[in-house]
Amino acid sequence: MFSETEPILNEYHQLNLSEVIDFEKFNNYSITHHSTTIEGSALTEVETRLLLDEGITPAGKPLLHSLMVQDHYQALLFAAEAAKQKQPVHISFIQTLNAKIMRQTGSIYQTAFGEIDASKGMFRKGNVSAGATYFVNFDKVEKLVAELAETISGKMQTINTTEEQLNLAFDAHFDLVTIHPFYDGNGRTSRLLMNFIQLFFQLPPAIVFKEDKAAYFEALQDARKTEDISVFRTFMYAQYRKQLGNEIEKYKKLQSSDTKKGGGFSLVF
Numbered sequence: 001m002f003s004e005t006e007p008i009l010n011e012y013h014q015l016n017l018s019e020v021i022d023f024e025k026f027n028n029y030s031i032t033h034h035s036t037t038i039e040g041s042a043l044t045e046v047e048t049r050l051l052l053d054e055g056i057t058p059a060g061k062p063l064l065h066s067l068m069v070q071d072h073y074q075a076l077l078f079a080a081e082a083a084k085q086k087q088p089v090h091i092s093f094i095q096t097l098n099a100k101i102m103r104q105t106g107s108i109y110q111t112a113f114g115e116i117d118a119s120k121g122m123f124r125k126g127n128v129s130a131g132a133t134y135f136v137n138f139d140k141v142e143k144l145v146a147e148l149a150e151t152i153s154g155k156m157q158t159i160n161t162t163e164e165q166l167n168l169a170f171d172a173h174f175d176l177v178t179i180h181p182f183y184d185g186n187g188r189t190s191r192l193l194m195n196f197i198q199l200f201f202q203l204p205p206a207i208v209f210k211e212d213k214a215a216y217f218e219a220l221q222d223a224r225k226t227e228d229i230s231v232f233r234t235f236m237y238a239q240y241r242k243q244l245g246n247e248i249e250k251y252k253k254l255q256s257s258d259t260k261k262g263g264g265f266s267l268v269f
Contacts, residue, residue: 001230001237002163005244009162012204012244015251027247028080030207032073035191037210041065067104072188075100079192083199089153091146095121097196098182098189109183116183124183133221135180144179148172156200169197169206170236171229178224206236207243 017023026049033041033048042065043051047058052073057066078100087093099106099121106119113125123141127134136144152172159165177190195205208216219235 001234002166005166005237005241006162008241008244008248009204012248015248017247017251020251027205028073028076031195031205032069032076034207034210035188036065036068036072038208038213038216039068039185039187041068043069064105071101071103071105072192074103075188075192076195079196080199083196086200089149089156089193089196091142091149094145094149094176094181094189094193095123097121097192098185101185101188101192102182106184118183118185121182123181126183128180128183130180133224135178141179141181145176145181148175148179152197156197162201162203165197165201165203166237166240167233169194169203170233172197173236174220174223174229174232177220204240204244204247206240208236208239209242212239 029049029052030045032052033043033045036043036048042061043058047061048069050056051058051066051069057063075097079097082093099119102119102121104119106117109116109118109124109126111125116122116125123145124138126138129135152168155164155168159168173190173194176193177186180186182189191206191208198205215235216239219232223229223232
């Protein structure tokens with residue numbers, strides 16, 4: 001898995017894409033677009049960019065989808081800054097990620113244990129399922145998330161190799177979405193936790209591509225059924241290679257186009 005990814009990751013690093021003007025911004029737009037589309041947003045990539053760049057809400061699309069996109073983008077910026085500051089992972093950090101993702105779209109749930117505001121990063125107080133998958137009982141959620149946070153934080157201080165760092169990011173993604181601690185936003189929060197860990201180690205943040213949604217869900221289900229995390233890692237490494245390859249190809253096409261135009265000048269010169 002990693003052996004196939006390492007060469008393309010090295011090539012990606014050698015291109016210094018982070019020095020390209022607005023590369024980070026548009027990469028964040030892409031992460032937000034794919035993550036929210038997986039969860040039902042109907043905004044196109046162009047509409048996502050216009051919304052985040054100029055505040056233009058697309059006509060004919062549910063307002064909820066625009067709010068989802070805005071919240072995810074702000075949560076991603078928060079995660080990126082936290083990674084730069086070397087923020088340790090603890091239970092409240094994971095709850096904060098979810099609260100930011102659900103800030104404008106979280107619902108209020110009335111439970112036997114009181115009111116749960118999904119926009120505040122509060123853990124669920126009821127049992128949930130998705131399709132044929134039933135997640136852990138709600139009374140185990142807080143303990144499991146605390147243990148996960150402790151494990152992640154500990155490993156972030158001790159692991160050294162890129163393979164270990166990527167495995168930790170992918171595993172954290174899988175573990176959190178499998179616990180399913182929130183009423184909503186579990187997928188987005190889990191993918192954002194993965195991105196945070198990658199950014200912490202100065203690695204390119206991964207994307208789960210919207211067109212691969214079915215394969216993504218299948219990889220999650222198969223990894224749970226077989227209790228074999230390598231199933232999910234294999235899927236994520238393939239997504240990572242796809243993402244890095246796309247960026248390298250776009251950069252090379254840009255360079256080729258600039259060369260034909262004469263050293264990067266526009267045709268008016």
